[in-house]
Amino acid sequence: MTIREALATGRKKLVDSPSPALDTRLILEYVMAVSHGYLITHDEEIMNPEQAYRYLSLLERASNGEPIPYLVGKTQFHGLDIKVSLSVLIPRPETEQLVDLALEWVAHGYSKLGWPHIVDVGTGSGCIALALASELPNARIEATDISNNALELAEENSRILGFDDRIEFHHGQYLQPIVDAPDLIVANLPYIADHEWTSLGVGVKWYEPDVALRGGSDGLDGIRQLLAQAGKRLARGGAMLLEIGWQQGQAASLLAQSTFPSARVDVIQDYAGHDRVVRICTGEADSDNE
Ligand SMILES: C[S@@+](CC[C@H](N)C(=O)[O-])C[C@H]1O[C@@H](n2cnc3c(N)ncnc32)[C@H](O)[C@@H]1O
Structure with a gap:
């Protein structure tokens, strides 16, 4: 042939x-x-x-129905070659918007001298942390995940891309392993609601790990728990960027606003016009959260 x-x-x-x-x-x-x-x-x-x-x-x-990135062991994310395995979610193009919003916040919303401390919660393959490391050579970047297998792969990706001294990876629940207050928290946590499970494509529900997908009855369990931790840990003037499902904009922004009452909270749409990211900017005025 x-x-x-x-x-x-x-x-x-x-x-x-x-x-x-x-x-x-x-x-x-x-x-x-x-x-x-x-x-x-x-x-x-x-x-x-x-x-x-x-x-x-x-x-x-x-x-x-087996996804091509799992068959060939890699995919592209924000211009980087990212190795993937069945232990991690395949990085999605829509998550690149989360990275772009993080870069925008660092360029325009971060008001301290020096470089921000950024934490990627639920790092999976490491794609978000790696993309940020490649664009922000002086930022301090940490990443967490509950899955040891995912962390192993994220560390391998970091080594392959030459960022092994740039990102600290930690095992644990959300922000629990993080000691210093982050200026920016980025997270693409599992957000599929139980009732959405049956309507997912075969490539997703048969192959991608449940721990990377399922977010409880309304899909917001992870975001709820992360916000509960972040309310006490986010640095003064800090921000959060949370990827959400397209039907979760209102519920997720209400949760965010109740955790950070004086923050500016908005829901950002993706290029298809669907709710995709909740952005929380506490600004300098919010001093309740330290
Ligand atoms: C939707 S995947 C996102 C992976 C990667 N950030 C991306 O955008 O492709 C969610 C990730 O969160 C991790 N995760 C789930 N529950 C967690 C928890 N309680 N604490 C930390 N990470 C968690 C999963 O293991 C998975 O790697």
Whole structure:
């Protein structure tokens, strides 16, 4: 089978995927350990039998709903190559907005001298902390997770990207392992409500870890518990950015406002116009929370 034939076979096999051509290409690049450019310039090359066998079996798994990043062991997030495994959520493009909002807050909302202390709660693959480390070379960045397997992978990603001396990873519940008050807390915690579970796609509910997805009866258990800790720990003038489900804007902002009564709380929509992030800015005026 030539590379050209393999790509055509893949596109046909994955016709029900939203992106058959891209998925096919990623699998073939992975199996042959070559770049996109190589596939284009060598499309008459014949795959060896082992490559062809592996390729066809991965195509089969992909056509049964197994997510491509798990099959090829990596994905892209905020311009970085992030290694993934079945122990972590696959970083989503919409979470890049959380990173952009964090960068915006550091540029315009952070009013102290020096660099902020940022904590990424529920770091998973480490994608948010890693993206922030790459953009903010002098910020102090810590990250927590309840899953030891996720932390192991996040630390590996940090080493691969050369940030191992930039991010401190801790095991524990939310902010519990964090000693110094954070200026900025960012979190993409599990937020799928129990009643939403059955309507999730196969790729999510069969493959991604429950601990990264399920947020209790209304999906807000994690956010509620994090806010309870953050109310006493966020530094004066600090901020929080919390990723939420598209139906959680009102409930999550009410929770945030009751924890930080004098803070400015707003709900930010994603590019599809859905509620996506709750932003809490305590500003200099809020002195109740230290
Ligand atoms: C939705 S995933 C997000 C992962 C990553 N931050 C991302 O955006 O791709 C949520 C993460 O929170 C972690 N988590 C769940 N409960 C936690 C808790 N009580 N304390 C700390 N982390 C928790 C999970 O293990 C998982 O890695």
